[in-house]
Amino acid sequence: MTENTSDMDINLTEEMVDEVLEALWLLEERGTGSTGNMAKLCSLAVEEGAVENPQAALAAVGKIAAQQYLTVHGEDVEFRTAGRDRARRIIRRKRLAEKLLAEVLSVESTEIRSSACRFEHILSPEVTNSVCSFLGHPPTCPHGKPIPQGECCKKLSHHVKPLVMPMSDLEPGARGRIVFIAPKDHSRMDRLSSLGIVPGTEVQLHQKRPAFVIRIGETELALEMEIAGEIYVKELR
Ligand SMILES: [Zn+2]
Ligand SMILES: [Zn+2]
Secondary structure, eight states, rough: OOOOTOOOOOOOOOOHHHHHHHHHHHHHHHOOOOOSSSSHHHHHHTTTTTSSSSSHHHHHHHHHHHTSSSSEETTTTEEEHHHHHHHHHHHHHHHHHHHHHHHTOOHHHHHHHHHHHHHGGGGOOOHHHHHHHHHOOBBBBBTTTTTTHHHHHHHHHSSSSSEEEEGGGGGOOOOEEEEEEEESSHHHHHHHHHHHOTOEEEEEEEEOOSSSSEEETTTTEOOHHHHHHTTTEEEOO
């Protein structure tokens, strides 16, 4: 047996793979180059919480390399195609999640990092493109970092249906579930919730003209168009 002190055994989880690949992406982005970066990668992986210490990071990098995501030559760590693709998808989901929180839910940018970290795990690839289209294919996250493009951005088409839309965009007869409400005037929130207009409620658009009327269960409610534009729904089919 060798006396390699880095030969520490760790239980490599998919999340650790994601985080180490993400760390290498960030290093490349910072322009620190891909030569002699093993130490930087290990310390960033620890900093980002992927692993507990540099020895564990070194062991993780070795295992991830064995999975064909990375190549290691001495102190050099480089992406292989599969690793770069996986990292790009992770970064894209995370930064789109940040953008969604900032733009739509008005979360302060200082609060975003921890929330987006959890949020990225609930964005499936299909939903990622819908969120990207919904946000207008944003080029950067709220911190100004580039968001890697997806298929939806390259086509720049509207073939991918937005995930959520203002209720005012529904067609008469269409049904939707309220996802969130983004009122300009916060006092409207109470009035809306007293009418049963809260996230999770299923609504049907009855008519748009002469008045905007929705149906919730057996009840019909008339709303101002402006307010209808602040209520975001996911269309139900
Ligand atoms: Zn960001
Ligand atoms: Zn896009």
